[in-house]
Amino acid sequence: MDTDAVDASRPPQAGAAFLLAQLGAHAAELFAQRIVRLDLTPAQAGLLRLLAQTPGRSQRELADVLGMPPSRFVPFADDLERRGLLERRKNPGDRRLHALFLTEDGAELLSRLRVEAAAHEKQMCAALAPSEHQELTGLLRRLAQQQGLSPGIHPGYRSMRTSSTSTAGRPAPDQSTA
Amino acid sequence: MDTDAVDASRPPQAGAAFLLAQLGAHAAELFAQRIVRLDLTPAQAGLLRLLAQTPGRSQRELADVLGMPPSRFVPFADDLERRGLLERRKNPGDRRLHALFLTEDGAELLSRLRVEAAAHEKQMCAALAPSEHQELTGLLRRLAQQQGLSPGIHPGYRSMRTSSTSTAGRPAPDQSTA
């Protein structure tokens, strides 16, 4: 009985919840690094996927799904539009709305994105045998469903960088104003 | 051969890596909400755990482990010191160093933190049977080890709120469309 369950000097092994947070942050970081080559941030990649899934949605809708305020969505979409990856079309029925669509270039980039995602998947699960990999995926899917997470987007998009304007590279120690 | 073609309009099911990022962000969010009651952020909780594990480390060391620059660590520790949760002691051998220790109040708060962590674990894994829960934990541990993640701290601490001062203004908008 003196063997207290909780010993402050030697904490218990990390549980699944902590490991999920730890591995999730790690996975997000690795993926972000990976798609720097495509000059995309994870949030931008999420929008491209979203546009492929359900084209023609309004900016307001998309901003809601991604969990960002409309005022932030505008420059976020502006950047991708300038790069020719998505296009805004006026909705004839309600001319207040801008329907967003993926361009051909956007679709092409998305397919390259999927290649990166596959490589990332392999890298993250390198420790597992194929059957274990499948087992893990199944368990995670059940967790996500029970937690009410919608497929394809995750809460992290809210707080993720929305622009990739050359901040993507190394710290670039510009030692100005010495 | 055409069966493995990638159809943009109907993306493949999410893989384990994406689910990890999604569930990880979700878990971190839930945990953050949970410990608002203790007036702690996840990063603060991480430091308390760290101090219990290996007391007496210098601020520089701790900042490195948590992945934050020293200039940010100082006010971060200041806050917890003001609240009497940790204490700085001058190192007699090298008086430049501040050795950090958990106070009694800090240790007491940490034990309450562990209670919350246990409840959080149960909440996150509610979808699983006990044997599956154990199975998942084992798989995640192997992933974390293979990825070189050190136990107890995770990369997300770098970008997490370091103060809990009156952030309670906006509790939980809960904008997820479930």
Place this chain on the structure above:
DNA sequence: TATTGTTATACTCTATAACTATA
């Protein structure tokens, strides 16, 4: 009057770089 998209402003957070005290 309500809603979509947009712009502007104010605020928070952060890293970089100076500064001090010890070594």
Place this chain on the structure above:
DNA sequence: TATAGTTATAGAGTATAACAATA
């Protein structure tokens, strides 16, 4: 001269709120 801790400042990123067009 180098390092631990600290402070100051400037910059990036954000949300809130005002605005214009359309309903």
